[in-house]
Structures are given as structure tokens and as C-alpha cells.
Amino acid sequence: MAYEIVMPQLSDSMDEGKLISWKIKPGDHVKKGDVIADVESDKAIMEVQSFKEGTVKSLSVKEGESVRVGSIIAVIDTDAKEPTAYVEKELPKEEKKTDEKETKPQTSQTSFLDEILGFDIVEGDASPKAKALAAQYKIDLQKLQKEGKLPIPAHQKDILDYRMEHYFTPKALQLLKQYKLDLSLFAEDKKHDSAEIISYIQSHDIPLPKEISTFQKALIKTVENSAKKPTYHLYDNIDATLILSHKKYSVSVWLIKLFAQAMMEHETFRSTLKQEHIITYPNASIALAIAHEDLLYMVVFKDANLLSVDEIDEKLKNYENKVKNKDITPKDMQGSTFAVSNLGMFGVERFDAMINADDSAIAAIGSGKENKISVTLTLDHRIINGYQAAKFMQTLKTLAKDQTLFKE
Amino acid sequence: MLYREALNLALDETMAKDEKIVVLGEDVGYYGGSYRVTQGLYAKYGEKRLIDTPIAELSIVGNAVGMAIGGLRPVAEIMTANFALLAFDQIINHMAKLHYMSAGKITLPMVVRFPQGVSRQLAAQHSESYEQMLCAVPGLVVFAASDPNYAYHALKKAIMMDDPVVFIEHELLYNKKGEVDTKNSIDPFKAQIKKEGKDITIVSYLKMVDEVLVAVPKIEKELSCSCEVIDLCSLNPVDYETLKKSIEKTTRLVMVEEDHKTGGYGAQILSWVAQELFYSLDAPPLRIAGVDVPIPYNRKLELASIPTVDSIAKRIISWGEKHGI
Numbered sequence: 222m223a224y225e226i227v228m229p230q231l232s233d234s235m236d237e238g239k240l241i242s243w244k245i246k247p248g249d250h251v252k253k254g255d256v257i258a259d260v261e262s263d264k265a266i267m268e269v270q271s272f273k274e275g276t277v278k279s280l281s282v283k284e285g286e287s288v289r290v291g292s293i294i295a296v297i298d299t300d301a302k303e304p305t306a307y308v309e310k311e312l313p314k315e316e317k318k319t320d321e322k323e324t325k326p327q328t329s330q331t332s333f334l335d336e337i338l339g340f341d342i343v344e345g346d347a348s349p350k351a352k353a354l355a356a357q358y359k360i361d362l363q364k365l366q367k368e369g370k371l372p373i374p375a376h377q378k379d380i381l382d383y384r385m386e387h388y389f390t391p392k393a394l395q396l397l398k399q400y401k402l403d404l405s406l407f408a409e410d411k412k413h414d415s416a417e418i419i420s421y422i423q424s425h426d427i428p429l430p431k432e433i434s435t436f437q438k439a440l441i442k443t444v445e446n447s448a449k450k451p452t453y454h455l456y457d458n459i460d461a462t463l464i465l466s467h468k469k470y471s472v473s474v475w476l477i478k479l480f481a482q483a484m485m486e487h488e489t490f491r492s493t494l495k496q497e498h499i500i501t502y503p504n505a506s507i508a509l510a511i512a513h514e515d516l517l518y519m520v521v522f523k524d525a526n527l528l529s530v531d532e533i534d535e536k537l538k539n540y541e542n543k544v545k546n547k548d549i550t551p552k553d554m555q556g557s558t559f560a561v562s563n564l565g566m567f568g569v570e571r572f573d574a575m576i577n578a579d580d581s582a583i584a585a586i587g588s589g590k591e592n593k594i595s596v597t598l599t600l601d602h603r604i605i606n607g608y609q610a611a612k613f614m615q616t617l618k619t620l621a622k623d624q625t626l627f628k629e
Numbered sequence: 630m631l632y633r634e635a636l637n638l639a640l641d642e643t644m645a646k647d648e649k650i651v652v653l654g655e656d657v658g659y660y661g662g663s664y665r666v667t668q669g670l671y672a673k674y675g676e677k678r679l680i681d682t683p684i685a686e687l688s689i690v691g692n693a694v695g696m697a698i699g700g701l702r703p704v705a706e707i708m709t710a711n712f713a714l715l716a717f718d719q720i721i722n723h724m725a726k727l728h729y730m731s732a733g734k735i736t737l738p739m740v741v742r743f744p745q746g747v748s749r750q751l752a753a754q755h756s757e758s759y760e761q762m763l764c765a766v767p768g769l770v771v772f773a774a775s776d777p778n779y780a781y782h783a784l785k786k787a788i789m790m791d792d793p794v795v796f797i798e799h800e801l802l803y804n805k806k807g808e809v810d811t812k813n814s815i816d817p818f819k820a821q822i823k824k825e826g827k828d829i830t831i832v833s834y835l836k837m838v839d840e841v842l843v844a845v846p847k848i849e850k851e852l853s854c855s856c857e858v859i860d861l862c863s864l865n866p867v868d869y870e871t872l873k874k875s876i877e878k879t880t881r882l883v884m885v886e887e888d889h890k891t892g893g894y895g896a897q898i899l900s901w902v903a904q905e906l907f908y909s910l911d912a913p914p915l916r917i918a919g920v921d922v923p924i925p926y927n928r929k930l931e932l933a934s935i936p937t938v939d940s941i942a943k944r945i946i947s948w949g950e951k952h953g954i
Contacts, residue, residue, distance in 0.1 A: 239749055348953075350880045350911035376953035377911040 224273045224297040228282075230290045231262040231424055238262055239287040240294065249277045253523050256408045257295060265420050268408070275299035288376070329470060347375035349627045356382040358409050390414045395415045400427055451602045454573050455610050458593040461620045465592065467627060472594070473509060474534045476586060481505040481525035483616045484559060490613060491560045493579050499604060506556035508577050511536070513544045518548065519577045521557045554578075561586060571595040579603055635884040636666045636742075639784035640704065640813075643673055647702065650788060654689055654706030654742075663708050664744060664954035665801045669843050685782040686712045690719035690741060694727070695792075696791075703790060706820050709800070710745030710759045712845050718891035724793045725768035737786040739795045740784070746836060746887055748800040753923035758888040760834075764897070771865040772817055773797040777807035780864055783817035788792040797864070799836040814866070820858045820868035822875070828854035828954060829945070830875040832898060833885040837936060841885050844942040851942075852949040860922040863875070864894065869901065876902060883945055890918035913953035917944050937938040 229240045241259040245251060256268045257277075275297040279301060282294045346364025354377060355362045366370040371379055383587045385394055385404065392415035398406065400422055407418050407421075421427075433441070464475045484505035485489040492501040504524035511518045520540040522533060543549050560577040563586040571587035574597070581604040587595035594618070600610050644650045650680045658679040662666035665708075671679045681732065682689050682746075686707055693703040707713045713720070719743065727735045727769055743763075747756045763771050769793050774780035780798070787794040823842060826849075833841045838860045843880070845856045857875050876882050882902050884895035899914045 348880075348911045349908045352907040374953075378953060 222297050222299045224271075224275060226257065226269070226271060226295040226297065228260065228288050228290050228294050229269055231260065231265075231267050231614060233263040233401060235290060236475070237287050237289045237391055240282045240284055240580070241266055242284055243280060245277050245280075247277050251275065251277060251298065253564065254405075254576060256407070256410065259357060265424075266332075267420065267439055270408075271297060271347065272302035273297060273299050281446050281543060327586070328591055331616075333604050333627050345371075346373045347371075347380075348377065350377045351380050353515065354379055384409070384559070386411055393418045399429065401430055402427070421468065429473045437569075440517060441515045443578050444575055447489050447577070450597050453602055453607070454477075455487050455598040455607070455614065456571070456595070457618075458589055459593050459618050461589065461594045461621070462592045462594065462607065463621065463624070463627045464559070464594070470530055470534050472566065473561070474530060474537055475535075476561055476563065476584075477509065477522055477525050477533050478528075478530050478626070479620050480507055480559065480561060480585075482620050483524050483613055486616050487613045491558050492604050494601070494604060495579070500606060502558060506557045508554070508580065509540075510560065510562040510577075511540060511544050512576075517556070518544050518549055519554050519560060520544070559583070565594055571597060571601050573597045575599065576601055576619050582610075630777050630781075630807065630809045631727075631803070632774070632780055632805045632807070633664055633666050633776045635781040635807075635809050636774075636784055636798070637668060637670070637739070638796075639781045639788070640667065640670060641673070642677065642783055642918045643788045644670065647789075648678070649700065650702045650704065651678045651680060651696065652704045652706065653682055653693060653696075654829070655684055657681060657706050659865055662706065664798075664800070666706070666742075666803070671835045674790045683715070686714075686716040687719055693739050693741065694719055697737040698727070698735055701739045704742060706742045707945060708744070711755050711757045713741075716741075720763075720769070720795070721766050722807065725766045728793075729768060734926050736791045738789075738791045738821060740787045740794045740796050742784075743795050743797045744800050744803075745797060746799040746801065747919075750779075750926055750928055750931060754885065758923035760864050761888060761892055761894045762795055763797075764894060768793070770794045771863070772795065772935055773834045773862065773864050775799070775862070776800065777805065778809050779815065779817065779821070779860075781809050781811065782815045783862070785818045795940040797835065801836055803855045805839075811953045817857065818866065818868060819827050820862050820871040822857060822871070823860050824856065824858040824934055826855035826857035826879065828852075828879050828951070829856045829883060830859060830872070830879045831856050831883045831885060831945070832859045832861060832872065832895075834864060834889065837885045837887050838926050840936060840938050840941055841874040843890065844945070847935070847942045848945050848949070851946045852954045854949065854954050861877060861898075867901075871906075872898070872902075873906065876906050878911045880909055881952075883917065883948070884914065884915040885917045885936055885941055886919070888919055889921050891918065893918050894941050906949050912948070915945065915948045917941055 231238065237254050242260050243258050245257045249289040251257060251271045251274065253274050254273060256466050257271050258269045259266055260269050276321050278296040278298045282288055288294065292293040309340065343352055343362050343365055345360055347355065354360065360380060362371065362375060362382065366373050366375065371383055388409050388411065393413050396415055396418040464472055467475065489502050491505055492499050505526040506519045506521055506523045507525045508519040511520055522536060525533065543553065557583055560583040562574045562583060564572055564587045565588040569587050570589065572585050574583045574585040576583050576599055582598055582600045583596040585599065598610055642654065652670065653675055656663055656674060657667045658671045659680040661671065689707065693705040696703040707716065724737055724739065727737055745758045760771060762772065763769055772783045772794060774783055777834060787796050819883050821923055823838060824845065831841050845858060849855055854876060857879055859871065859875060884898050886893055886895045888894060896916055899916055914927050917936050919943060922934055924934055925931050
């Protein structure tokens with residue numbers, strides 16, 4: 222049967238392609254996956270493969286010519302048996318002439334074996350499996366062993382390692398591993414670099430498979446649980462004149478101090494729902510959201526009401542280091558009833574947050590305007606009602622203006 | 630359940646269902662069997678179905694052949710494979726061939742149970758294995774039970790099958806404990822993958838399966854590889870499909886058997902792999918078998934004459950290191 226190869230569409234915007242060079246000529250035998258031509262799209266030069274085995278019947282485009290996507294560029298006769306045998310293909314011409322008598326029986330022998338085994342026999346000292354692979358990947362075992370590039374005897378692993386190092390740059394190998402791509406997608410005709418792999422990935426729209434870490438799984442579970450809580454929001458601003466006037470400590474540090482104080486006056490903010498009970502802690506423990514790379518940590522300032530601003534500051538720096546070094550332990554993220562998320566430092570004016578793990582509320586801090594910072598509370602209505610929340614905000618506003626607190 | 634209890638249950642259940650099934654052999658009736666396999670059955674089914682015979686192995690199998698021709702389903706027990714040599718004329722010339730010689734007019738739905746192998750200091754005349762001879766006889770199905778679950782299902786199938794079956798048991802396995810899943814039957818002709826792995830296929834049968842499984846962790850640690858352990862289960866016919874799949878994956882074969890190496894059963898598996906899977910092999914196949922000596926009485930020499938956990942591990946590790954694992 223005639224198999225027609227057409228100009229492939231190598232990118233969405235490609236209308237026509239320029240045939241850069243032919244890798245085959247009429248009469249050649251091509252295997253499935255063999256590269257038949259280089260084609261230039263509007264973006265890059267790429268290889269065109271044959272998806273069927275057969276003999277090249279005709280080429281209908283000249284090198285350098287441009288044709289529209291979908292036009293026939295070559296016809297392959299898939300009925301034709303492989304006409305040329307191993308010896309004729311591989312041996313240099315001079316050798317063939319001198320050994321003409323010997324070549325003939327060898328030819329029939331190899332094609333006979335070829336038929337049975339599906340591959341040619343290669344010379345060299347190696348395990349049968351290694352030889353089979355060497356034949357499949359067209360690796361000249363004997364020559365490489367003479368050059369010391371392959372051990373004697375060679376095993377499967379040696380061939381596979383050689384193939385990887387020989388045909389792929391380390392960066393390309395890394396990419397293949399990341400994208401879980403099979404090496405056999407790339408023809409063994411030259412060394413493939415990372416740019417080529419990237420262009421393959423882009424042209425074939427291959428997504429990057431990335432496993433979800435245990436940490437991310439935990440995060441997903443936490444936010445899913447959080448979404449089930451019956452919550453409502455409370456939007457307000459607090460005066461930040463005093464907070465901003467203390468350059469020594471960051472806004473986050475002051476907020477933890479203020480919230481801890483306010484929580485001591487409102488026990489519902491120190492409470493959490495556990496099984497059948499609402500339990501209330503004697504001290505105020507606050508979680509603070511710290512992000513690093515694509516991970517989010519909710520580090521806990523345990524009994525923050527007992528800490529001085531200096532101690533809070535030190536603890537925060539300690540946590541930031543731990544997050545950077547990925548040293549955070551589960552213990553660092555337990556025991557809070559309330560949380561603070563500060564996106565104001567990134568210029569976000571106002572937002573609302575999701576309640577963390579077992580907490581009852583969270584304060585989302587925005588940048589606000591004119592010496593004010595915005596506070597949006599997200600509250601779990603099972604534990605804190607609107608009246609209690611409003612009272613809490615009142616306390617917080619008073620504390621924010623309390624000179625005595627900021628003397629430290 | 631113990632291995633011998635599993636065999637007992639298989640006999641009991643089939644006998645209860647089909648009254649054509651009779652058991653015959655030395656001490657199988659009143660005494661309950663030398664290895665307690667027929668315990669309790671004499672009381673249940675009586676002397677006509679559990680027949681105590683004289684010490685005359687040729688007549689035990691000969692009678693069984695006659696019973697099978699006459700329409701019964703006899704299960705003959707040979708006390709130990711060593712004594713079966715006397716019965717081999719009946720086994721080879723009659724049990725295996727009558728169906729063929731009669732152009733299919735005669736069928737022999739019979740089983741010969743065959744305890745064998747190196748036990749503990751029973752010396753050369755009581756420690757032999759004969760699977761190599763049995764598997765060389767066309768017409769015989771040969772099962773080798775290495776655990777209670779297979780013993781139960783394979784014996785039931787062997788009894789109910791119309792083909793003559795030699796059912797090989799190992800003398801040291803009778804008290805082996807194991808789960809028996811009576812609800813889900815298994816195909817006794819299929820080899821069992823006892824442990825999955827990706828670098829070495831270790832094929833074995835009967836008691837050596839256990840030795841291999843104990844040796845495997847050490848081998849895997851020393852060679853930093855993973856071993857696939859296959860219990861052949863049916864020695865004739867062989868489940869080559871399962872072997873092929875495994876060896877194509879691992880590219881390496883080790884055969885472990887207790888019997889003497891020369892002319893032993895494993896040679897067939899190696900010859901098959903060399904012929905059929907040569908280009909899938911990344912290492913020469915390794916065959917670990919007993920030494921070519923009559924089994925010694927002395928305990929230390931006895932253990933030195935057969936593969937043990939230590940010797941299996943040692944041999945596979947040094948072979949692996951030599952051949953690029």
C-alpha cells in the first residue's frame with residue numbers, strides 16, 4: 222500500500238513549511254520512527270518521522286521548497302520488503318569489493334537471522350541481551366570495546382548507559398526524566414541537547430508531571446476542610462500610625478502582639494471545636510502564614526500574649542530561617558486558635574482568607590490607605606458570632622492606638 | 630492449616646462428593662498414613678475406600694491402574710519415592726501409556742502420591758527425588774506442591790482430572806503451615822510468582838522455594854537488586870508463558886533444585902531458556918542443584934550435598950557480581 226507523508230502542522234500558527242533537507246531518497250528502506258526530513262516551521266526546524274515501514278517510492282518536494290501544511294511530500298510503499306541487507310548497508314565500499322564472494326552467503330545468513338530475530342547480529346564480546354540492544358540501537362560494539370568505551374564483556378546496563386551518554390547531553394537526560402519521556406522517541410543519529418527536548422515538549426504539548434508532596438497533600442486537605450466551615454466575613458480598618466512609626470519591628474510582629482492582647486479579652490478567639498466540645502485555651506496562640514517557593518506554612522506563635530515584641534520578632538526570624546532551610550516540623554505548626562495572613566506587605570489592599578486547620582478565625586491584613594491597614598476577619602460562626610467579632614474589632618482598634626503598648 | 634491437613638482436606642472433600650474415589654497404599658487406612666495425610670478418613674469412609682496394601686509398590690500402582698480402567702478414581706500413595714522404583718514399570722508402561730496404546734479407549738483417572746526428597750538423615754536409599762524421570766515420560770502430568778494452598782487445590786484437581794497424575798510432595802513439608810483459601814480455586818498448571826522483582830528470576834519448586842525465599846533478602850541487599858521468585862508448581866507440563874514473561878523482564882535466570890545436578894530436572898528449563906530466550910539474557914543462566922553423590926547419612930555432609938539458604942545466597946551473589954549486576 223502507498224503511505225503518503227504530508228507536510229505536518231508543527232505548531233498552531235503554521236500554514237506552510239519549508240523542506241530544509243531530505244534524509245531519504247527514492248528506493249531507501251525506512252523503518253517506523255525513522256527521520257525522513259528536516260522541516261522549518263514558523264518557529265523552528267524540526268524532524269519529520271515516518272510512521273510506517275516501507276520503501277521510499279517518490280519525493281514530491283525539492284529541498285528548499287515551501288509547501289502548504291497537508292500537501293504530500295513523500296510516498297512510501299509499505300508492501301515492499303526490505304531490499305538491502307545489513308552487510309551492504311554498513312560495510313565500507315572498498316571492503317565490499319574485496320570480499321565479494323564471502324559477502325553473498327553472509328548476506329543471506331544475516332537476512333535469515335534477521336527474519337527470525339528481528340534484528341541483525343553485531344560482533345563483540347557481550348551478553349546476548351546486550352548484543353540484541355546494540356543491534357537495535359545500531360551501536361558498533363566491537364569498535365567501542367577496542368576503543369575502551371565499553372567494557373568486555375558488555376552487559377545490558379553498559380549499552381543503555383552508553384546510549385544515554387552518547388546521544389543525550391546531561392541536561393537533555395534530566396529533562397527526559399522530568400517529563401517521563403522515553404529515550405526511543407529520539408532517533409540515534411546525533412547527540413540531542415536540551416533545546417531539542419524542549420522543542421519536542423513544546424511541539425507535542427507534553428505536560429510536566431509533578432507528584433504532589435506529602436506536604437502539599439496536607440495543605441490540600443486543610444483547605445478542603447476549611448471550605449466546609451460555616452464562615453462569614455467582617456471588614457474593617459485599624460489605625461496604623463503607631464505600628465508604622467516603629468521601624469525596628471515589622472508590621473507582622475506588631476500585629477501578633479496586638480491580636481494576642483485582644484484575644485486575651487475575647488475568649489471565643491482562644492477557642493476551638495474539638496469533637497463534642499468547645500475548648501478554650503488560657504493563652505493566645507496565633508498562626509502566621511509564611512510562604513516559601515510554592516509551599517505555604519502556618520507557623521504558630523504559642524502563647525503569644527506572654528511574649529515581648531522582641532521575643533516575637535526573634536521567633537519570626539527563626540521561623541523564616543527554618544522555612545528557608547525546610548526545617549519546619551509539624552510541632553511548629555500546631556496549637557493555634559487564630560491566624561494572621563499579611564498580604565499587605567505585597568501591596569494587596571484588601572482580601573479575605575481561609576481559616577487554618579483547627580482555628581476559629583483568621584485575620585487577612587491588607588495594605589489599606591492613609592495610615593490605616595485593612596483587616597478582614599473570616600470567622601467560624603459555630604464558635605464566634607457577629608456580635609463577639611465586632612467587639613473583638615473594637616478592642617483591636619483601641620489597642621492599635623494605645624501608646625503604652627508601643628513603648629517597648 | 631498444615632500441608633498434610635490440606636492434603637487430607639482435599640481427599641476428604643473429593644471422597645465425600647464422589648464415591649468412586651478410593652485410596653490405597655501402605656498404612657493409609659487404619660494407621661492414618663505414614664505422614665498422617667489420610668488420618669480420620671478410614672473411620673469416615675471405611676476399609677473398602679481406604680485400602681491397606683502389602684509392602685509391594687508394583688502391586689499398589691498396578692492395582693490402581695486396574696481400578697482406573699474399571700471406572701474408579703484411585704489415589705495411590707507410595708510411602709517414599711525411593712520405593713516407587715519398583716512401581717516404575719506400572720507407572721511408565723501402563724499408567725502413562727494405556728490411554729495412548731488403546732487409541733483413547735481407556736482413560737486412567739488416577740493419582741499417585743509421591744513423597745520424596747532429602748529429609749533428615751534417612752541416608753541414600755530414602756532421600757531420592759525422581760521428578761526428572763517422571764517428567765521424561767510423555768503422558769504423565771506431574772505436580773509438585775510446595776505449600777498448603779497449592780497442595781489442597783492441585784490434589785483436588787488431580788483427583789477429578791481424567792489424566793494420570795503423579796503428585797509430588799516433599800517429606801519435610803508435611804508440617805509446613807500456610808493459609809488455605811478453599812473458596813477461590815487456583816489453576817494448578819500455572820506457575821506462581823511468590824515474590825515480584827525486576828533483576829533476577831529465580832525458578833524453583835517443592836521445598837527449595839522456601840529456601841530461596843529466605844535467601845532472597847540477603848541476595849537483594851548484597852547485589853542491590855530485586856529478585857523475582859517463581860514456584861513452577863506444575864513440572865509437566867511447564868508454564869513457560871509465566872517464565873518467559875519474567876525472564877524477558879529480568880534478563881537473568883537462576884534455577885534452584887534439590888536433586889542431583891547431572892540429568893536433573895532444571896536442565897530442561899535451562900535448555901529451554903538458552904534456545905528460546907537467548908537474546909533476552911544478560912547473564913549466563915545459573916543452575917544450583919544437589920551434588921552428584923548418593924545423599925550421605927552424616928548430617929553435615931547431607932546438608933553439604935543439597936542447596937541450603939546459605940549456599941543459594943552465596944552462589945547467586947558471586948554469580949551476580951561476576952556478570953554485571
